[in-house]
Amino acid sequence: MGTGKTGTPIAFLKGQRFGKYRIEKPLGGSGMSHVYLGYDEELEIPVAMKFLMPAFIADESAVASLKKQTRIAMGLNHPNIAATYDLKILRTKYDERIFIVMEYVDGSSLADILKEISTDIRKKLCLSEKNRIPAGQAGIPFEQVKTWAVQACEGLAYAHKKGVYHLDIKPSNLMLKPDGELKILDFGSAMSLQELRNKAADGVILTTALYMPPETLAKSPPAASMDIYSLGATLYELLTGFPPFTGDDLLRKIITEEPKHIREINPGITAQIAETVMQCLRKNPDMRFSKMEELSRELLREPEPEPSPIDDSEPEPEPEPIVTKDEDEIKDKESEIAKPPRIPVLKTGVKHTGRLKRICFRCLIIIFIFGGLFLAYNRGWFNSISRASNGVITDKSTGLEWFVGPDNNTTWHEAKDWVDKINRENFAGGNWRMPTPKELRGIYQRFMGTRNMDPVFETKGWWVWSEKEEGSSSAWGFNFNHGYVYWDDRSDSNSSRVFAVRSR
The missing domain is CATH 3.10.100.10 (Mannose-Binding Protein A, subunit A)
Structure with missing residues (x-):
């Protein structure tokens, strides 16, 4: 979406061109930007075009800052970070159009996935006792969430080593490709530590309130702990269906209140994972994980066995002894009791199973070989x-x-x-x-x-x-x-x- 001099949104039409980039369709937007699917006619590739509002770069120093931010984002090269390609600033006497060109990731965001389950979760929450959802019926299973979270940790750890912080980690900025690979979107607004400090000093909030660490409101210098908090808030929502804080007076809650313990909403989460997520959400940044690698290792750690619940029920009384005057009858009964009942055993046919496995394995090898040859031929490796x-x-x-x-x-x-x-x-x-x-x-x-x-x-x-x-x-x-x-x-x-x- 573009903007006129007054800042009023202007919808772009399919086929509209900005240099070598052609608009295809809208993808989404927020108060500060709107994103379109575009097409690079020179390189013949789809791209994402993020149009920013003029207020974002109201003066020349802001323009210079935005250029530097984009260069930093273009220097990030990681499989879990969507690439940034270009920055265009086009001004005419009628309007100005500022957009960042990024890698287009075809897939679903975690926000899309949450929308699909949120209605069902809320129904269960209303019907359950004391707002506790039965184990295994809340959010997304941890094993699935873990694969996404670890990929996000790897991408963010790479960026942090470069001195770049995202500061807007949320479900809508985590995109899943059809093959399961996760991409972190919107590193176009990332900047160096000093630039982020200057932005914070100007009172600019760079993250979404639902996932915002409390120190952001205190204008603290950006750090890895901020991304850790936001990722923790995202994990909280993925596992429960709800962000840590909701409702009115959200900013006050973020600063002064503790989120409801995650197991109070979803008792199916293990104590180990629950504490990992809650540690990400500590008010004091020093109490969180110190870096993304630590969080990733904790997520990958083998779960510790849950302690068995103590059985406070009364022991069952022992059966009354059988009293009989016939000693031979007693021995006969003892003999019958000692013999285990005859249970029909189903023959498993281990030999046949092993033979079947070998046949299946050989068939798979043949399929892979011919599939590889077919792919190679169509790719032109042999004849081209x-x-x-x-x-x-x-x-x-x-x-x-x-x-x-x-x-x-x-x-x-x-x-x-x-x-x-x-x-x-x-x-x-x-x-x-x-x-x-x-x-x-x-x-x-x-x-x-x-x-x-x-x-x-x-x-x-x-x-x-x-x-x-x-x-x-x-x-x-x-x-x-x-x-x-x-x-x-x-x-x-x-x-x-x-x-x-x-x-x-």
């Missing part, structure tokens, strides 16, 4: 790629020839100089150039990574420079580890490689 003795790789399906550059870290300028060098030497006939982002993405889509084109990419060099420049100091490349286009400083050489390409 050929390698010449001089190292030139020919992709017959596209008509492109590739040559792998030096096996070392390479800046963009070094990559360009290397391509110029092999042309000066007329290597294999010359006419080499650096590839476009679209050509690099084509390798990823068809061959599932560069290592299938050349073995040198098996262990290093997952970032490949393209010819496309961005501004005066940056250039575009492709991340083959996670499959997205990025741009970086041309002087950065960390694990960056070069491919030369030409048409046949």
